[in-house]
Amino acid sequence: MAERKTQIVVVGGGAAGLGLVRKLAATYGRDSHDIILIEKNRTHVWKPLLHEVAAGSMDANADEVGYGGHAARWGYRFFNAALERIDRDRRMVVTAPLRDEEGEIVIDRHEIRYDYLVLAMGGVSNDFGIPGVLDHAMFLESRPQADRFRRKLLNACLRANDAGTHGGDVTLPVCIVGGGATGVELSAELVNAAKALRSYGLEVFDEKALKITLLEAGPRLLPALDEEISDKVAERLRELGVDVRLGAMVTEVAPGRVSLKDGTDVEAQMILWATGVRGDPALSKMTDLELSRQGRIVVEPTLRTPADDRIFAIGDCCHCVLPGKEQPVPPRAQSAQQMADHMVGQLDRAQKGEPLRNFVYRDRGALVSLSRFATHGSLMGNLVGGRMEIEGRIARFAYMSLYRVHLMAVHGPWRGPLVILAHEFNRVTRPKLKLH
Known part of the structure; x- marks a missing residue:
């Protein structure tokens, strides 16, 4: 046997x-x-x-x-x-x-x-028990949810463009709740996507028509990063046209509306919830x-x-x-x-039957990418007893390296480099936007 x-x-x-x-x-x-x-x-x-x-x-x-x-x-x-x-x-x-x-x-x-x-x-994202979040907001925790957001975004852009060609309102208000990495990076990526839409047949819709509001309940964006980096990221997002609001605590989410503790409402056709884990x-x-x-x-x-x-x-x-x-x-x-x-x-x-060993967490720093506009972060963390701030091309290279490390972990030391090479070729040859 x-x-x-x-x-x-x-x-x-x-x-x-x-x-x-x-x-x-x-x-x-x-x-x-x-x-x-x-x-x-x-x-x-x-x-x-x-x-x-x-x-x-x-x-x-x-x-x-x-x-x-x-x-x-x-x-x-x-x-x-x-x-x-x-x-x-x-x-x-x-x-x-x-x-x-x-x-x-x-x-x-x-x-x-x-x-x-x-x-x-x-x-999963933490809704903190706030009324209406589960019913009226979208999330970004899985491939199906990301695909659903992309389809709704494209349809909303096409709808706004059609209205604009007939003299109607061309704006598309989007509200993103949560100033962590997901909320920050999505805000910048949406601006980049809107800039590229002109090349895909949208005559009047552009990045100015996309009105993005980023809400963060805390005093600053990206609490995992140093305050100086957080301030730079907030400033860059505002330069891109994103309405960054700090200390903005959400009390309710309703169809087309996010209500804040200060009594104001943020109107939005699309609401993305990305707060906590x-x-x-x-x-x-x-x-x-x-x-x-x-x-x-x-x-x-x-x-x-x-x-x-x-x-x-x-x-x-x-x-x-x-x-x-x-x-x-x-x-x-x-x-x-x-x-x-x-x-x-x-x-x-x-x-x-041997004694188990304690896990040791090595903080290697944190990075945030603002699409093609900028990359900021800090490297090394407690490996050198402190943090080294980086930005620009060095930060972008480090950011892309994180994905390459993931590919090596998934595909192994032999197949991993081939997958990375194929990924780089795909970035050059495929369209800037996936619109289907």
């Missing part, structure tokens, strides 16, 4: 989960281990670039990774489904039925055994694991859950406070990638 394989199940194919299953499959192979990725989507797009997909400046079809093909190449199994429940007593995960657009079941509910379970489901509200129904106040899975510094030594959590869905720190590891792409790297050795130690 064949010996039963060790089964490692990873839930979530984002930056953390996809990089982890590739490395686990490359480490163990198929003989002794069965590596399974559970993911509700069929393709992967790096989340920090979703603002480019939403604005149409990036063709996700050319840059996405198909989970099925990636699994076949690296030797893990891909199961297309969403997590429904974790049965810790039986060491089983239960997946929800996968349905098509008509509601018919494609793949029925399944139970999948695990010896070790890694939860890497990412996070919290765990998926559905997590509380999936598991009895301890959750933080923000709905993220509480883990020890080893990334293991206190309640179950067979379950770990990494990336945006986990709440990890390291020794000597008061705040949890920030939910950022670099955190997710570092956690995935750490988990490879951690799972090996767990299987051998």
